[in-house]
Amino acid sequence: MKKAGPVAILLLLAARVLAQNPPTTREMNLICWQEFQEIVPKNIETVLLPVGTLEPHGVLPNGSDNLAPEAMARELAPRLNALIAPTLNYGVTGSMQAFPGAFAISEEAYELFIRDILRGLAGNGFKNIVILNGHGGPQTAILKRVSASVSPQQKVRILVINWWSLASEETFEVFGENGGHAGINETAYIQHIVPEHVHKERYSKEMTTPYPAGTSWSAEPFPSSIGLYEPGQGFPTFDAAKADEYFAKVNAKVETLIRDVIRKWDLAGLYR
Numbered sequence: 001m002k003k004a005g006p007v008a009i010l011l012l013l014a015a016r017v018l019a020q021n022p023p024t025t026r027e028m029n030l031i032c033w034q035e036f037q038e039i040v041p042k043n044i045e046t047v048l049l050p051v052g053t054l055e056p057h058g059v060l061p062n063g064s065d066n067l068a069p070e071a072m073a074r075e076l077a078p079r080l081n082a083l084i085a086p087t088l089n090y091g092v093t094g095s096m097q098a099f100p101g102a103f104a105i106s107e108e109a110y111e112l113f114i115r116d117i118l119r120g121l122a123g124n125g126f127k128n129i130v131i132l133n134g135h136g137g138p139q140t141a142i143l144k145r146v147s148a149s150v151s152p153q154q155k156v157r158i159l160v161i162n163w164w165s166l167a168s169e170e171t172f173e174v175f176g177e178n179g180g181h182a183g184i185n186e187t188a189y190i191q192h193i194v195p196e197h198v199h200k201e202r203y204s205k206e207m208t209t210p211y212p213a214g215t216s217w218s219a220e221p222f223p224s225s226i227g228l229y230e231p232g233q234g235f236p237t238f239d240a241a242k243a244d245e246y247f248a249k250v251n252a253k254v255e256t257l258i259r260d261v262i263r264k265w266d267l268a269g270l271y272r
Ligand SMILES: [Zn+2]
Pocket: 057, 064, 065, 134, 135, 181, 182, 186
């Protein structure tokens, strides 16, 4: 074998240093194009895209569906060696859009917009796009549909995660009961992030309504901003220690799923 010259050794060392050194920032909002060019996709193949909406959440911020996946992305990006795309703060709000400060994008507009965001991320060289979704309703179906069409077109791997649903076991583990929209689980996750914006003094049980079972009833607008998954369970408790515990457990669950899916994509050699 031919001996490596000093230039080759230097290049190898430089590549190793780059691989070991984290980027100056993991936020696409803050990184400059030169650094982006150096690291994507050579050192960083994954991008986390937080998406949510503005809608009422009991006594939590209206932007809770944005704050949760954004905090999750900041927590997980270094652990997964990923960059973080700017949060899509506007979404398809649905039956709570009548509440003050809420905002609803039409399904048609949302679908076109999120499609172009995914295409843009693929075009910028990312191999894995992980959508951290903070909001349910029709938005989840749109994200699934758009991912299914963009992935084969762009030959990019896309994972959509609805954290509150993925972490259902963790909700039972930490609180011993089921949660809800702005219920005990979401309140805890948000309380860990912005405790100063959780207004316990405004809370009463009257603000809650259990979601209807099956097709028994529906109401537009939904009469409460706290929707319980099961009657009699999931009332917020504002326990700070449990909030911290829940935040960590949810993130660990999400991290495990992302690692597993990427590892299996790699094993299968899909879109490499
Ligand atoms: Zn929410």
